[in-house]
Amino acid sequence: MNILVCISNVPDTTTKIRFAEGDTKLDATGVQWVINPWDELSLTRALELKDDSSAGITSVTVIHVGEASSEPTIRKALAIGADSAIRVDSPANDSYVVAAQIAAAASGGGFDIIMCGIESSDFNGSVVGGMVAEMMNIQSVTGVSDLKVKDGSVIMTREIEGGREVVATTAPVLAVVQKGIAKEPRIASMRGIMTARTKPINVVEAVDSEQFSSLEGFTLPPPRPECRFIDADNVSELVSLLQNEAKVI
Amino acid sequence: MENALKSGEFLLKQVTPESVFIPEEFDEEQRMIAQTCQDFIEAEVYPNLEQLEKGDRKLMEEILKKSGELGLMGIAIPEEFGGFGQSFVTQMLAAETTGAGFSFSVAYMAHCGIGTMPIMYFGNEDQRSRYIPRLATGELIGAYCLTEPGAGSDANSGKSSATLDEDGRNYILNGQKMWITNAGFADIQIVFAKIDNDRVLSAFIVEKDYPGVVIGPDEHKMGIKGSSTAQIYYNDVKVPVENLLGKRGEGFRIALSILHMGRIKLGANVIGAAKKAINDSVQYATERKQFNTAIASFGAIKSKLAMQVVKSVATESAIYRVSRDIDNLAGRYVAENCEKGRASIDAISYYAVEAALLKVYGSEMLDFVVDEAVQIHGGMGYSAEMAVEKAYRDSRINRIFEGTNEINRLLLVDTAMKRAMKGDFDLFGEAEKVFADPAGAPAAATSGESYGEEMLRYTGNFKKCALMAIHAASSTFGKKLVHEQEILTEISDIMTSAYLAESLVLRTLKREMTQGEDAVFRAITNIFIFNTASEIRRSALGAIFSTLSPDEAEPVADAIEKLTSVRGVNLKEEGRLIADKLIEDGSYKF
Ligand SMILES: Cc1cc2nc3c(=O)[nH]c(=O)nc-3n(C[C@H](O)[C@H](O)[C@H](O)COP(=O)(O)OP(=O)(O)OC[C@H]3O[C@@H](n4cnc5c(N)ncnc54)[C@H](O)[C@@H]3O)c2cc1C
Numbered sequence: 001m002n003i004l005v006c007i008s009n010v011p012d013t014t015t016k017i018r019f020a021e022g023d024t025k026l027d028a029t030g031v032q033w034v035i036n037p038w039d040e041l042s043l044t045r046a047l048e049l050k051d052d053s054s055a056g057i058t059s060v061t062v063i064h065v066g067e068a069s070s071e072p073t074i075r076k077a078l079a080i081g082a083d084s085a086i087r088v089d090s091p092a093n094d095s096y097v098v099a100a101q102i103a104a105a106a107s108g109g110g111f112d113i114i115m116c117g118i119e120s121s122d123f124n125g126s127v128v129g130g131m132v133a134e135m136m137n138i139q140s141v142t143g144v145s146d147l148k149v150k151d152g153s154v155i156m157t158r159e160i161e162g163g164r165e166v167v168a169t170t171a172p173v174l175a176v177v178q179k180g181i182a183k184e185p186r187i188a189s190m191r192g193i194m195t196a197r198t199k200p201i202n203v204v205e206a207v208d209s210e211q212f213s214s215l216e217g218f219t220l221p222p223p224r225p226e227c228r229f230i231d232a233d234n235v236s237e238l239v240s241l242l243q244n245e246a247k248v249i
Numbered sequence: 250m251e252n253a254l255k256s257g258e259f260l261l262k263q264v265t266p267e268s269v270f271i272p273e274e275f276d277e278e279q280r281m282i283a284q285t286c287q288d289f290i291e292a293e294v295y296p297n298l299e300q301l302e303k304g305d306r307k308l309m310e311e312i313l314k315k316s317g318e319l320g321l322m323g324i325a326i327p328e329e330f331g332g333f334g335q336s337f338v339t340q341m342l343a344a345e346t347t348g349a350g351f352s353f354s355v356a357y358m359a360h361c362g363i364g365t366m367p368i369m370y371f372g373n374e375d376q377r378s379r380y381i382p383r384l385a386t387g388e389l390i391g392a393y394c395l396t397e398p399g400a401g402s403d404a405n406s407g408k409s410s411a412t413l414d415e416d417g418r419n420y421i422l423n424g425q426k427m428w429i430t431n432a433g434f435a436d437i438q439i440v441f442a443k444i445d446n447d448r449v450l451s452a453f454i455v456e457k458d459y460p461g462v463v464i465g466p467d468e469h470k471m472g473i474k475g476s477s478t479a480q481i482y483y484n485d486v487k488v489p490v491e492n493l494l495g496k497r498g499e500g501f502r503i504a505l506s507i508l509h510m511g512r513i514k515l516g517a518n519v520i521g522a523a524k525k526a527i528n529d530s531v532q533y534a535t536e537r538k539q540f541n542t543a544i545a546s547f548g549a550i551k552s553k554l555a556m557q558v559v560k561s562v563a564t565e566s567a568i569y570r571v572s573r574d575i576d577n578l579a580g581r582y583v584a585e586n587c588e589k590g591r592a593s594i595d596a597i598s599y600y601a602v603e604a605a606l607l608k609v610y611g612s613e614m615l616d617f618v619v620d621e622a623v624q625i626h627g628g629m630g631y632s633a634e635m636a637v638e639k640a641y642r643d644s645r646i647n648r649i650f651e652g653t654n655e656i657n658r659l660l661l662v663d664t665a666m667k668r669a670m671k672g673d674f675d676l677f678g679e680a681e682k683v684f685a686d687p688a689g690a691p692a693a694a695t696s697g698e699s700y701g702e703e704m705l706r707y708t709g710n711f712k713k714c715a716l717m718a719i720h721a722a723s724s725t726f727g728k729k730l731v732h733e734q735e736i737l738t739e740i741s742d743i744m745t746s747a748y749l750a751e752s753l754v755l756r757t758l759k760r761e762m763t764q765g766e767d768a769v770f771r772a773i774t775n776i777f778i779f780n781t782a783s784e785i786r787r788s789a790l791g792a793i794f795s796t797l798s799p800d801e802a803e804p805v806a807d808a809i810e811k812l813t814s815v816r817g818v819n820l821k822e823e824g825r826l827i828a829d830k831l832i833e834d835g836s837y838k839f
Contacts, residue, residue: 016834030838072277079281187288190320190333193281 001055001149001171003046004111006102006128007062007077008036008092008120009070023217033073037185038117040080042175044182045147046115047081055149059083061111065092065101071201079188079196090206093213095123099131100209107136112171113154118143118178129176138172145180253577257602257665258674259748260712263705266758270338270573272565273760279339282324286346289316294353301352301475302639304467309356309475310390310434317387321347322361326369327589331382337579337593341517341572345565348521351643352475358518359430359476360384363511364391367439367452370594371495371503376454377590380437392435394426394455394481395504402656405450405501409442409483419487420444422453422461426481428650432464433477440483441500450500454492461486472642506598509605511651513575513597516568516607519615519647523561526615526622526640528836530554533626533637535832544625548821551828553621558827559773559780560614562839564607567752571603602668605661606745609654612647619644658741659734665744666723680720683713687808690717700771701758703816707778708751710812711785715743717805717812718792725796739792746781746788753777769830769839772823779818786813 011017012032020027035043043062050057062077063086064070074085086109088101106114114136116129133140145164146157154173158165159180188196230238242249254262275283293312294301300308316322325340326332335343348354365384368376368391383389400407409424424442429435436457441450455462465480495503531554534545544550575596582592597604622637623630630637648654669676683690690713692706718740726733757774760767789809793802831837 014835030834072280075277076281076284184292185288187292187319188281188285189318190282190285190323193278193285194333196281197278 001057001112002059002061002110003049003057004106004109004114005039005043005046005060005062005077005082006114006116006132007039007043007064007074008098008117008122009033009064009066009073010036010120010122013037013121017220019218019220023219024215026218033070035073035077036117036120036122038119038121038177038179038181040185041179041182042115042117042177043077043080043082044184044186045177046113047186048182049147049149050081056152057149061086061109063088063102063105065090065098065206067091068203074201075196076188078199078201079192080186081188081192082199084199085201087201087203088206089203090209093211095125095127096131096213097209097211099128099135101206102128103132103135104207104209105204106132112173113147113149114138114172114174115147116174116176118176129174133174136172136174138174139169140174140176141167141169142176144175144177147175147177147181253574255668255673256600257668257676259603259751260665260676260715260744261674261679263709264755266701266755266762269570269752269755269759271756271759272569273756273764275338275342279342282335282339283342283346285319286321286343287349289319289321290347290350290353294350298351298475298636298639304474306433306467306477309353309477312353313356313360313390314387316357317385321357322365322387323385325361325366325593326381326385330369330377330385332385337576337597338569338572341514341568344514344517345521345568348518349525350521351639352473354518354522355473355476355643355646356431358511358514359393360387360391360435362514363393363507364431364435364437364439366510366594367393367494367503367507368437368454370506370590371452371499372454375491376494380454384437389436390431390434391437391439392429392431393507394429394438394440396428397425398427402653404441404504407441407443407450409440411442411444411451411453411488413444413490414487417490419489420453420493422455422483422486422488424483426483428468428478429481430650431477432479432481433467438462438481439494440488441504442483444497447498449498450504451497452494452500452503453488454494455483455486455488459486459488470646472639472645474642506594508652509598509601510594512608512657513568513571513600513604515647515651516564516604516611517572519611519644520561520565520568522640522644523557523564523615523618524837526619526637527554527557527561527831529636529640530557530622530625531831531835531837533629535835537627537629545828545832548825550625551832552820552824553625554831555776555824555827557618557621558831558837558839559776560617561837562773563749563753563777564611564614566756567603567749568607568611570752570755571600571607574603575600602661602665602744603748605652605657605664606741606748608647608651609657609661609741610745610749612644612654615644615647655734655738658738659731661744662719662737662741663731666719676716676719677723680716680723683716684720684724684805687717687804690808691811691814700766701754701761704754704758704774704778705751707782707815708747708754711743711747711750711781714785714789714809714812715740715747717809718743718789718796721793721796721805733795736792736795739788739795742788743785743792746785750778750781769826772826773839775816775818776820776823776827778815779820782813782815786810789813 012034018027046060049055060082062082065088119126143158144156145159148155155168323332324335327334397407411420411422438455440453440455461484463482468478537544579592579596619641623641722736757770
């Protein structure tokens with residue numbers, strides 16, 4: 001089986017977000033770009049499956065929709081252990097565009113399992129995975145916190161309200177994965193970094209795609225209100241604050 | 250390459266900003282390697298710090314092995330021995346990044362550096378193939394055993410001895426080694442001892458399981474408590490003759506070469522540790538409120554944050570500058586058909602002056618940074634719960650091992666002078682010239698002088714202070730100068746400050762060529778130059794008044810005043826600029 005892992009390129013979570021050009025663009029100066037944390041975990045899981053000979057995984061490919069400037073992030077994925085990469089040469093304008101590009105590039109690629117992170121830590125849209133499956137007309141399973149392959153079937157654990165659900169199906173399938181899919185992201189080894197140089201990044205041209213959204217501008221979330229400490233003995237003040245100020249009781 | 254500076258020659262020659270390597274030029278692969286080191290420390294070291302601190306040696310050994318599995322122990326090892334053959338610059342970047350790993354960093358560096366490299370650089374093919382591939386993966390852990398109870402700074406005075414047994418197959422090793430890092434679990438020990446009645450040391454590869462090797466209990470230490478440090482006793486240990494490293498009597502040279510490498514890598518380690526302490530400082534200062542205000546907004550705290558950054562950036566600039574010089578020189582040796590391993594260690598040893606001064610400056614820089622880090626944390630800085638408390642204790646060792654800072658200060662002046670006497674460069678001639686015409690020494694501002702020209706004029710003048718002091722001291726004391734340690738120490742400090750200042754200026758100017766003027770970097774440079782000028786003035790006057798009579802000293806002292814006169818700096822505003830960037834970014838991003 002062949003696995004395709006979708007990779008998004010996002011600012012490191014400790015980045016102080018600043019905007020440029022009249023708040024219509026992210027100010028990229030000094031930003032460190034990383035693999036979206038959920039995607040890094042799904043790549044890790046894909047590689048664990050490939051390492052386990054009983055799963056019968058022959059290749060792990062990563063796909064990214066973005067411009068050449070995001071190649072360091074793709075090469076990082078190759079250094080972590082992906083066999084090859086596809087970059088669709090298109091700006092990642094919105095979720096629909098990204099999904100359309102992935103669907104077009106992945107169709108006919110012989111991928112049995114496509115893994116998508118539940119969201120990307122920049123826009124947190126949580127829609128790409130579902131859209132890709134729709135566009136490719138394949139089944140998708142969401143909220144996947146574990147994925148195994150056994151005797152040709154793909155067995156996924158889903159986190160559902162108040163419990164877990166196990167779904168078994170056959171390829172092709174798209175899994176929208178979330179926390180738990182792998183314990184810790186795999187660290188690129190020195191050997192991985194060295195071999196990443198020689199692994200192919202296949203750059204494909206973007207297909208025409210509609211774009212249904214446009215960006216008006218960015219605003220920062222309001223600063224977090226201050227944390228106030230109340231003396232443990234002073235229960236009445238706490239009750240009064242919860243009632244009158246926070247208005248939660 | 251023809252224009253490359255010889256070691257110590259920086260005192261006489263000015264290089265262009267274009268010719269130096271700056272950290273901004275790390276390539277993608279180097280950044281990825283640094284990220285791997287960082288990820289490893291965050292995933293494997295930080296969550297285990299408390300347990301390591303309690304002395305869990307098993308855990309330290311496991312973490313070391315894991316770093317080996319990831320390839321981190323093979324960064325400096327050529328590919329034919331199972332490593333990754335990385336450049337010296339890359340090795341230093343890895344050393345910097347792992348330097349943030351508290352006692353892990355000491356254990357890891359001792360293994361990769363002084364524990365492994367003696368065999369890599371000085372071993373024969375058989376020794377290398379027997380040990381290096383396994384040291385490169387962490388299957389074997391290494392240690393370096395030079396110090397003895399009676400032989401610390403005077404390393405050649407050790408009593409450990411070896412004699413060839415009757416059938417000529419083994420050396421019988423006896424002795425006691427002290428303060429040995431990784432002693433508790435190292436499989437391979439590089440042991441220095443004298444054969445028969447030799448005056449000089451020889452080096453041996455000793456395996457921990459040879460009968461007669463006895464490891465003492467771990468020392469109770471002030472810091473780096475997670476690293477194993479113990480005595481090792483050798484009681485009639487049979488060491489096969491194949492395990493004599495290098496030639497008989499070559500041990501002291503091996504020991505010194507390896508120390509040059511250890512020193513310069515320590516200079517990189519401390520940068521990583523400093524950045525970690527700065528990050529912890531700024532995070533705490535932003536969160537902690539007093540008088541209803543985050544303490545980061547108080548000027549007194551900002552000036553501390555700014556100075557932590559200024560000194561770290563300066564160290565970084567100098568470290569990577571000389572690292573590239575070392576790569577270039579090693580490349581030239583290889584082109585001249587020198588074997589790769591030898592080429593590396595010869596190039597590192599060649600830059601002994603810079604290695605020593607960076608060890609001294611770097612270790613003192615880190616002590617400054619962690620001290621201020623504790624201060625910024627107030628009472629919490631004194632709590633064992635906080636990382637800065639550990640950082641404060643852990644930092645202190647750096648001024649003691651790899652040659653104490655006193656020894657390194659003396660050594661760096663001595664080495665530069667010896668190089669000059671050998672004819673490498675005309676130090677004494679130039680020094681005499683500067684000294685003969687003190688009034689003419691200070692370069693004056695030219696009209697329409699650019700920022701870069703002005704800064705390089707200052708650093709040029711700083712170097713002339715060193716030349717003045719060198720001439721005064723060497724012409725007054727001649728061969729007896731070695732006994733004038735106070736004066737040598739001042740000269741050493743001038744040389745060090747001048748090298749750091751020049752490296753920082755060159756970096757700032759090179760950055761400006763591609764990225765344009767950057768107010769923060771200028772502020773860092775201005776403050777460093779301003780502070781350094783007065784430190785150099787003090788050292789140079791100290792050296793001059795300790796050397797010359799008051800009458801003789803007067804015109805020289807006047808010149809020194811002028812040579813160290815620099816533009817005034819608004820320390821408050823420029824310091825705030827630096828601190829504000831640090832606070833805004835939330836971590837060290839310079
Ligand atoms: C935690 C730790 C780990 C270590 N790891 C190792 C290791 O792995 N392998 C190893 O071989 N060693 C190791 N050492 C030993 C270390 O290198 C020595 O402690 C160091 O070289 C100083 O020697 P000493 O302790 O005998 O001090 P001394 O030489 O007794 O020095 C005492 C003081 O006198 C000064 N002094 C000495 N001689 C002179 C002089 N000629 N002129 C001016 N001042 C002088 C020194 O600078 C110092 O201030 C380690 C030490 C420690 C504490």
